[in-house]
Amino acid sequence: AQSVTQLDSQVPVFEEAPVELRCNYSSSVSVYLFWYVQYPNQGLQLLLKYLSGSTLVKGINGFEAEFNKSQTSFHLRKPSVHISDTAEYFCAVSDRISGGYNKLIFGAGTRLAVHP
């Protein structure tokens, strides 16, 4: 069975500072990995995803993530955060199936709070 662990429930950071949100997964098969952002009372927006190829994935809003197979990690980073990045961030995993990916398994989420 697959699972996702987001190591930090909350990450406070000052504006323009760098940030890393940690995500580890467990799976016995090849996986796809995702990061989603959720603003208050809204649905999820895809930030980036790793399907194959380069282990460094660049997404929207200046975010990037690196897939590390040996450490089963997919940490999300941004070199300089803005107040508007304050939101809930979810890491998700899915096993690969023909045509794409199967159902998404989400981590518990990390609340990023950017302070002025």
Next chain:
Amino acid sequence: GAVVSQHPSRVICKSGTSVKIECRSLDFQATTMFWYRQFPKQSLMLMATSNEGSKATYEQGVEKDKFLINHASLTLSTLTVTSAHPEDSSFYICSARRWTSGVSYEQYFGPGTRLTVT
């Protein structure tokens, strides 16, 4: 493109009544849609997978008679919470699978529906 809508965005109902939530893919056809439930400050839990023209597949522990799912067309899936109770109060989010080519697809999420049962 790839917009998924949900209606209503918020609903308050009395205990014992039923409420229907709609999920629509606005600019693409979705043979498969997913329903998630999210408790405050918690993650999304998959409730069921809805396939157009067939019965939904429910995750373990989800009561299929309480959470009725109908995927009657390629752009609409509905979730009906029957005989709602306060513990059913939650944020319900749907997602729709969109084929990006003949052999691959993506999932797109709706904005969610906040259900409050009084």
